[in-house]
Amino acid sequence: xxxxxxxxxxxxxxxxxxxxxxxxxxxxxxxxxxxxxxxxxxxxxxxxxxxxxxxxxxxxxxxxxxxxxxxxxxxxxxxxxxxxxxxxxxxxxxxxxxxxxxxxxxxxxxxxxxxxxxxxxxxxxxxxxxxxxxxxxxxxxxxxxxxxxxxxxxxxxxxxxxxxxxxxxxxxxxxxxxxxxxxxxxxxxxxxxxxxxxxxxxxxxxxxxxxxxxxxxxxxxxxxxxxxxxxxxxxxxxxxxxxxxxxxxxxxxxxxxxxxxxxxxxxxxxxxxxxxxxxxxxxxxxxxxxxxxxxxxxxxxxxxxxxxxxxxxxxxxxxxxxxxxxxxxxxxxxxxxxxxxxxxxxxxxxxxxxxxxxxxxxxxxxxxxxxxxxxxxxxxxxxxxxxxxxxxxxxxxxxxxxxxxxxxxxxxxxxxxxxxxxxxxxxxxxxxxxxxxxxxxxxxxxxxxxxxxxxxxxxxxxxxxxxxxxxxxxxxxxxxxxxxxxxxxxxxxxx
Amino acid sequence: xxxxxxxxxxxxxxxxxxxxxxxxxxxxxxxxxxxxxxxxxxxxxxxxxxxxxxxxxxxxxxxxxxxxxxxx
Amino acid sequence: xxxxxxxxxxxxxxxxxxxxxxxxxxxxxxxxxxxxxxxxxxxxxxxxxxxxxxxxxxxxxxxxxxxxxxxxxxxxxxxxxxxxxxxxxxxxxxxxxxxxxxxxxxxxxxxxxxxxxxxxxxxxxxxxxxxxxxxxxxxxxxxxxxxxxxxxxxxxxxxxxxxxxxxxxxxxxxxxxxxxxxxxxxxxxxxxxxxxxxxxxxxxxxxxxxxxxxxxxxxxxxxxxxxxxxxxxxxxxxxxxxxxxxxxxxxxxxxxxxxxxxxxxxxxxxxxxxxx
Numbered sequence: 001x002x003x004x005x006x007x008x009x010x011x012x013x014x015x016x017x018x019x020x021x022x023x024x025x026x027x028x029x030x031x032x033x034x035x036x037x038x039x040x041x042x043x044x045x046x047x048x049x050x051x052x053x054x055x056x057x058x059x060x061x062x063x064x065x066x067x068x069x070x071x072x073x074x075x076x077x078x079x080x081x082x083x084x085x086x087x088x089x090x091x092x093x094x095x096x097x098x099x100x101x102x103x104x105x106x107x108x109x110x111x112x113x114x115x116x117x118x119x120x121x122x123x124x125x126x127x128x129x130x131x132x133x134x135x136x137x138x139x140x141x142x143x144x145x146x147x148x149x150x151x152x153x154x155x156x157x158x159x160x161x162x163x164x165x166x167x168x169x170x171x172x173x174x175x176x177x178x179x180x181x182x183x184x185x186x187x188x189x190x191x192x193x194x195x196x197x198x199x200x201x202x203x204x205x206x207x208x209x210x211x212x213x214x215x216x217x218x219x220x221x222x223x224x225x226x227x228x229x230x231x232x233x234x235x236x237x238x239x240x241x242x243x244x245x246x247x248x249x250x251x252x253x254x255x256x257x258x259x260x261x262x263x264x265x266x267x268x269x270x271x272x273x274x275x276x277x278x279x280x281x282x283x284x285x286x287x288x289x290x291x292x293x294x295x296x297x298x299x300x301x302x303x304x305x306x307x308x309x310x311x312x313x314x315x316x317x318x319x320x321x322x323x324x325x326x327x328x329x330x331x332x333x334x335x336x337x338x339x340x341x342x343x344x345x346x347x348x349x350x351x352x353x354x355x356x357x358x359x360x361x362x363x364x365x366x367x368x369x370x371x372x373x374x375x376x377x378x379x380x381x382x383x384x385x386x387x388x389x390x391x392x393x394x395x396x397x398x399x400x401x402x403x404x405x406x407x408x409x410x411x412x413x414x415x416x417x418x419x420x421x422x423x424x425x426x427x428x429x430x431x432x433x434x435x436x437x438x439x440x441x442x443x444x445x446x447x448x449x450x451x452x453x454x455x456x457x458x459x460x461x462x463x464x465x466x467x468x469x470x471x472x473x474x475x476x477x478x479x480x481x482x483x484x485x486x487x488x489x490x491x492x493x494x495x
Numbered sequence: 496x497x498x499x500x501x502x503x504x505x506x507x508x509x510x511x512x513x514x515x516x517x518x519x520x521x522x523x524x525x526x527x528x529x530x531x532x533x534x535x536x537x538x539x540x541x542x543x544x545x546x547x548x549x550x551x552x553x554x555x556x557x558x559x560x561x562x563x564x565x566x567x
Numbered sequence: 568x569x570x571x572x573x574x575x576x577x578x579x580x581x582x583x584x585x586x587x588x589x590x591x592x593x594x595x596x597x598x599x600x601x602x603x604x605x606x607x608x609x610x611x612x613x614x615x616x617x618x619x620x621x622x623x624x625x626x627x628x629x630x631x632x633x634x635x636x637x638x639x640x641x642x643x644x645x646x647x648x649x650x651x652x653x654x655x656x657x658x659x660x661x662x663x664x665x666x667x668x669x670x671x672x673x674x675x676x677x678x679x680x681x682x683x684x685x686x687x688x689x690x691x692x693x694x695x696x697x698x699x700x701x702x703x704x705x706x707x708x709x710x711x712x713x714x715x716x717x718x719x720x721x722x723x724x725x726x727x728x729x730x731x732x733x734x735x736x737x738x739x740x741x742x743x744x745x746x747x748x749x750x751x752x753x754x755x756x757x758x759x760x761x762x763x764x765x766x767x768x769x770x771x772x773x774x775x776x777x778x779x780x781x782x783x784x785x786x787x788x789x790x791x792x793x794x795x796x797x798x799x800x801x802x803x804x805x806x807x808x809x810x811x812x813x814x815x816x817x818x819x820x821x822x823x824x825x826x827x828x829x830x831x832x833x834x835x836x837x838x839x840x841x842x843x
Contacts, residue, residue, distance in 0.1 A: 031663075032663070038621065039623065039624060042579075043579055043622075043799065043801050043802050044802055044805060046622055046802075047622075047797065047798050047799075047802045047806070050622070050793050051793055051794045051797075053618075053793065054614075054789050054790050054793060055790060071806055071807065072805050072806055072807065073805055073806065073807045074807075075805075077805070078804075078805035078806075081805050082805070115661075116617075116621070116663065117614050117617040117618055117621060118614050118617070119617075119661060119662035119666065119670070120661075121661060122661055123661060124660040124661060125660070125661070126659070126660050126661065126662060126663050126664065127660055128660040129660065238663055238664070240664040243664075249660075287624060358556070410508060410510075410511050410548070411505055411506070411511050411544075411545065411548060412506040412507070413503050413504070413505050413506075413541055413545075414504050414505075414506075415502075415503050415504075415538060416501075416504045417499050417501050417502075418499065418500045418501075418502060418504070418526075418527065418535050419497060419498070419499055420497075420498050420499075420500070420527075421497060421498045422497055427497075431497075442504055443504055443506075443529060443533055445529065445530060448529070450527075450529065452535070458499075462499065465497060
């Protein structure tokens with residue numbers, strides 16, 4: 001079973017973790033990046049950083065790891081969180097232990113993050129706005145529409161909706177590179193299992209998954225500096241929706257990036273070569289993480305203006321205990337996603353009525369979509385009305401979808417070797433213990449004196465038995481009846 | 496003395512086990528019946544077993560006719 | 568629906584609402600000016616607010632000034648008109664936009680508050696500030712936010728930066744605030760910056776599960792805030808931090824508003840000192 005595209009938080013985090021220390025040091029030169037990376041850390045790690053951030057000016061304190069340990073409760077859970085926090089901090093080389101055991105905060109991170117909080121320095125890390133006010137500024141609703149249009153165009157292309165135009169070269173590269181689509185027989189791009197899974201994620205996760213792939217390409221094919229690209233992503237995340245920012249202040253690489261990102265719908269420019277750009281909601285929520293929750297909590301008061309897109313963001317699906325599903329959407333894209341695991345019944349002006357059936361779910365499972373993905377899709381796109389009830393989805397439906405998945409896996413086959421006909425319990429147990437310790441045993445039964453080991457373990461276990469027999473032989477077979485194939489029995493028949 | 500056999504171990508519920516037993520009547524598939532939920536079978540037959548089990552279980556799945564949409 | 572909402576348990580993903588009450592009694596701040604002036608303290612507090620907002624994308628903050636005779640919201644205010652007018656000031660490329668909005672509004676509203684001296688002159692009790700009023704404003708505000716947030720995602724807490732001594736006149740209203748905070752599950756933290764301990768606020772922290780701490784080194788105000796008062800409600804589950812051991816439970820009588828050691832309770836729970 002192919003694994004799902006994991007949630008962006010861990011994903012972008014892993015991506016950062018893999019970077020060498022000098023690259024990270026480079027990254028920490030931008031306060032906006034410091035802030036974004038800081039927010040990716042677990043809560044306790046964030047608190048540790050904050051506690052130590054401003055220690056320097058008063059008196060240089062030297063703390064060891066055990067000093068820090070005193071700050072957390074002496075409970076198992078708290079200590080586990082503490083060690084996780086320290087581990088992540090050192091992997092991102094934000095906080096490291098030096099040779100004498102003292103905790104050190106990465107100096108450029110400390111400096112820049114202090115700047116970020118106090119507003120010091122002249123780094124222009126949070127986007128340079130245009131000096132002249134724009135003539136006709138696009139409003140937020142327009143930006144939302146633009147973002148959704150661009151982004152959904154990519155998704156439409158993936159599901160193969162007719163009448164979509166060919167997306168840009170960058171998009172094509174990313175989708176093939178990420179194996180979201182691959183070339184079919186007639187040179188036509190076809191969606192893959194991974195692509196189907198991708199479609200079920202929420203928009204924020206999709207965008208990040210996409211950007212991380214883009215980062216890969218940027219490094220290899222377009223010869224862009226990883227640091228510059230990442231800095232630009234994080235800067236976009238810190239911009240203000242509805243504001244205009246100046247293109248002039250960007251580096252050449254970033255200008256090139258901006259063109260592609262505008263294509264993805266993360267930014268808007270009136271025309272190519274325009275001197276200003278507007279970040280869209282896709283960009284400004286990049287570093288917020290849990291966008292689905294945020295938008296439903298915040299937007300009720302602030303953005304009733306967002307219209308259709310706001311509604312899709314907020315969730316539109318109602319599932320009933322009788323497996324009926326009502327989706328309040330007009331988006332062709334959402335409908336084709338639903339078609340992946342539902343039987344569409346009737347389409348009305350503003351909603352679609354569908355059924356979740358055994359066949360429809362099995363069809364999805366055959367595409368490599370897992371039950372959990374279906375359930376999480378339904379959860380994250382649930383109508384606000386559904387969100388009020390606990391549990392959110394009807395348990396019958398959730399259980400049934402899981403059962404349907406299990407039903408497909410009623411038989412689990414593993415290639416193996418079966419060992420049997422041990423002469424006595426002692427031998428059996430000795431060999432079994434050895435094999436178990438190495439983690440090769442799939443199944444064992446003491447009564448029948450049989451056990452089976454994995455393919456890779458077979459060689460090892462066979463050698464072990466041979467060695468034991470050899471030992472017995474040299475020992476002269478004194479302990480009659482306790483040996484594996486005592487000398488007079490000859491060698492065991494190992495097929 | 497120890498004997499080693501190569502094959503495929505199958506973990507399944509007792510229903511599937513009975514289905515495989517039924518297939519075994521036609522041709523030799525099962526090498527060893529390990530316990531209630533495990534069978535040791537000939538590895539060449541695995542694909543066929545999988546297909547046959549799927550087919551048989553599918554035949555025995557009964558669908559309730561869900562209320563059809565009123566108009567279509 | 569709202570009654571069922573769970574305010575006690577906190578998840579990792581929950582947003583935190585920090586309501587900061589700053590005691591701005593100018594008379595006391597002048598006294599403490601040598602060690603820590605209001606201006607300096609405000610600089611530290613603004614960084615602290617930024618740090619709180621930095622912790623999480625959806626963290627919220629509200630700032631209330633508890634002045635002499637009046638308490639006022641410094642942030643958020645309904646119509647922040649002055650700032651949006653001059654556009655070149657609206658965006659600063661060196662400061663994260665959220666920080667900037669909050670900082671600018673707090674500073675400009677604080678200025679307004681100090682320019683208006685009429686209430687200051689007309690109010691008789693200049694020794695203390697309107698802590699009770701500020702507390703009730705804070706509670707009303709959190710209540711409104713919590714009601715608007717249907718899924719119980721926002722976890723509030725209150726932090727009081729206190730400098731004035733207790734005013735026995737405010738005892739009843741403060742106690743009422745404490746009980747409502749207790750009922751809503753909102754912890755009240757108190758940071759005592761100057762002058763002697765306040766018994767009432769100590770009780771507030773004690774009863775609501777908050778922290779009461781006195782600032783020892785005025786120069787280290789920011790560091791002190793960062794270590795003790797920044798941790799959100801999720802992190803607090805795992806941290807051990809210094810807290811006050813002894814809590815003085817003395818009350819003030821309801822009839823003469825005097826602090827008393829022995830009081831008498833009537834059946835309707837009022838406290839008298841039997842002094843004629």
